[in-house]
Amino acid sequence: MASKLNDHILECVEDGIIVLDRDLRVRVFNHAAERTTRLSRQGTIGRPIADVFRTNPHLADQMSRTLDSGQSSLSHEAPLHLRDGTTRYVSLTCSPVTDAAGERLGVAAVFKDMTVIRELEERARHSDGLALLGTMAAGIAHEVKNPLGGIRGAAQILRNALEAGKTEGGTLLECADLVIQQVDRIDRLIEDLLDLGSPKKLRIGRVNVNKVLNDLVQLLRAETEAEEVRFDLGFDPSLPPVRGDEERLTQVFLNLIRNALDAVREHPGAGRVRLQSRFDLNTHPGRADHSPQPMIAVEIEDDGPGIRAADLDKLFTPYFTTKARGSGLGLAVSHKLVEDHGGAIKISSIYGKGTRVSVLLPAEESE
Ligand SMILES: Nc1ncnc2c1ncn2[C@@H]1O[C@H](COP(=O)(O)OP(=O)(O)OP(=O)(O)O)[C@@H](O)[C@H]1O
Numbered sequence: 001m002a003s004k005l006n007d008h009i010l011e012c013v014e015d016g017i018i019v020l021d022r023d024l025r026v027r028v029f030n031h032a033a034e035r036t037t038r039l040s041r042q043g044t045i046g047r048p049i050a051d052v053f054r055t056n057p058h059l060a061d062q063m064s065r066t067l068d069s070g071q072s073s074l075s076h077e078a079p080l081h082l083r084d085g086t087t088r089y090v091s092l093t094c095s096p097v098t099d100a101a102g103e104r105l106g107v108a109a110v111f112k113d114m115t116v117i118r119e120l121e122e123r124a125r126h127s128d129g130l131a132l133l134g135t136m137a138a139g140i141a142h143e144v145k146n147p148l149g150g151i152r153g154a155a156q157i158l159r160n161a162l163e164a165g166k167t168e169g170g171t172l173l174e175c176a177d178l179v180i181q182q183v184d185r186i187d188r189l190i191e192d193l194l195d196l197g198s199p200k201k202l203r204i205g206r207v208n209v210n211k212v213l214n215d216l217v218q219l220l221r222a223e224t225e226a227e228e229v230r231f232d233l234g235f236d237p238s239l240p241p242v243r244g245d246e247e248r249l250t251q252v253f254l255n256l257i258r259n260a261l262d263a264v265r266e267h268p269g270a271g272r273v274r275l276q277s278r279f280d281l282n283t284h285p286g287r288a289d290h291s292p293q294p295m296i297a298v299e300i301e302d303d304g305p306g307i308r309a310a311d312l313d314k315l316f317t318p319y320f321t322t323k324a325r326g327s328g329l330g331l332a333v334s335h336k337l338v339e340d341h342g343g344a345i346k347i348s349s350i351y352g353k354g355t356r357v358s359v360l361l362p363a364e365e366s367e
Pocket residue numbers: 255259260263302304305306307315320321322323325326327328329330331332355
């Protein structure tokens with residue numbers, strides 16, 4: 001009676017179930033297993049699994065390893081090649097089957113067809129990519145169209161003046177200068193864009209991050225003298241140097257501090273930009289051998305308007321900007337540069353309260 005009920009349950013579950021005996025021969029092959037593998041129970045029961053899964057030796061191997069080791073194992077998205085030449089993807093869990101005395105009797109393999117989920121994920125990734133491309137295309141169009149408008153206007157004035165034979169006067173020179181300026185602007189924009197694709201080689205040295213930040217603050221203090229902006233500095237004096245390209249890192253921090261300044265300027269009552277540096281022993285992103293990499297962390301915090309939740313995952317997209325005169329390249333370029341240094345940038349923000357940007361960079365290790 002119990003065995004009949006068990007059989008019935010096996011047939012009803014949605015997951016494929018295959019049970020092998022200790023000789024790795026198929027004992028159970030339920031309906032869902034038939035459906036996913038397109039193999040029939042009659043053709044599989046009693047046969048060695050290596051035979052049944054001749055075109056999928058990795059799956060047969062996983063089952064036999066489970067029997068040998070007595071340890072459960074899991075594959076997340078293992079390909080399952082079908083006889084018609086198509087491939088499905090399954091998550092496969094194999095567990096040893098033992099009796100009450102711990103004697104190994106065989107292996108139970110449970111698998112789920114992940115193909116549809118995988119396709120959906122792929123489609124979502126693809127449309128994310130398209131959305132990003134849309135933001136970028138709109139940004140480039142906007143950035144190039146603006147100066148083009150100016151260039152066309154200037155050319156028109158020059159043309160009219162030439163036609164009328166009026167070649168003297170300052171206006172014509174101004175027009176020519178405007179054309180040069182605007183062309184240079186487009187040129188810089190394209191340069192920045194190319195930088196994103198293939199970074200210039202980093203000139204790695206020992207960089208004193210506190211000094212870089214201090215120099216930037218000096219510069220920006222002079223620039224913001226007339227404004228209600230306060231810089232709070234909290235630098236760890238024992239900070240080890242960073243392995244990096246000083247010029248590039250200066251560019252990164254300048255972008256980030258300028259963003260903080262823009263933020264506090266546009267938010268009534270705001271005006272505090274806090275810069276902190278510290279040694280961070282706990283973080284070690286991406287070392288090949290997984291050994292801890294000592295990092296230094298720089299935090300740039302402002303009490304500006306914050307960032308809308310919906311915008312948070314667009315920040316590093318080239319040309320994403322909410323500013324009338326922003327190019328939207330600052331964060332994209334900074335992100336790329338920090339990653340080229342083996343570091344990371346994280347941005348957290350509470351809308352209406354402020355924003356915190358954390359930059360992690362690999363510290364120079366003392367020998
Ligand atoms: N500290 C911040 N507070 C609020 N919003 C921010 C902050 N930093 C970045 N942002 C948002 O992220 C967007 C993208 O920033 P990014 O630096 O890439 O470009 P930008 O500042 O708009 O232009 P650019 O830096 O090229 O002059 C900004 O337009 C703004 O909406």
